[in-house]
Amino acid sequence: MFEITDTQKIGVGLAGFGIFFLFLGVILIFDKSLLALGNILFLSGLGCVIGRERTIRFFFQRHKIKGSIAFFGGIIVVLIGWPLVGMIIETYGFILLFSGFFPVAINFLRRVPVLGSLLNLPGISALVDRLAGDSNRTTV
Template identity: 45%
Template sequence: MISITEWQKIGVGITGFGVFFILFGILLYFDSVLLAFGNRHKLKGTSFFLGGVAIVLLRWPLLGMLLEAYGFISLFKGFFPMAFGFLGTAANIPFLSMLSQRLQGTSSMV
C-alpha cells in the first residue's frame, strides 16, 4: 500500500476542487441560454459577420468581406477606445518604449 502524507492529501483535494470547477465552468460556458443572453445585444453584429462568412462561401468574396468587416466593427466597437487608449499610453511602458525607440533607430530606407 502506498503511504500518502497529509500534504499530498491536501494537494489531491485542492486539485479535485480545481478540476471540478473547471469542468463546471466549461459546462456553464456552453449553456445555450447563457450564450443567448450574453450575446443578445450584439445580435446585429453577429448576424452581419456570420452572413458575410456565408456569402464568402457562396463565392461573393468582396461583398462577404465587407459584411464581415461591418459585423466585426459593430461587435467590437466598445473595445476600440480602450485599445487605442492603451496604444496611446504604450510609450510610457518602460520595455515597450525602449523597444520602439530601438526599432525606430534601426530602420533605414536603404
C-alpha cells in the first residue's frame, strides 16, 4: 500500500471542515461568511492532499478551463457578497470539473453495505445510473 503523510492527513481534515462549513452555510440560508470559509478550507485541503503542483495542473488543464473559471468565479462572487448567485456558479463549475469522477464515486458507494442497497432500489437506481452516465451497468 502507500503511506499517508502528515500533510495529507491535515489536508483531509481541512477539506472535511470545508465541506462541513459549505453545508452549514447553505443550511443557514447562504451565510456568506460560512461559505467563504468553507471554500477556502476546501481548496487548502485539496492542495495539501494532492500537492500544490498537481492541484494547479488539475484546475488549469485545457479541457477543464471552463469549469475552473466558473468554480473560481463563483468563489469570487461569494466573497464579494452574493452568496446565492456565487454558489450556483460554483456548483456549475464543480460539476464540470469533477464530472469524470462521478462514475468512480458512485460505483464505490454502491459497494458500501447499507448505502449500496439503497442506491440499487428501483427508482433511485435509474437516477443514479443517469448521474453516473452508465446506461448498461452490470452488478457483481
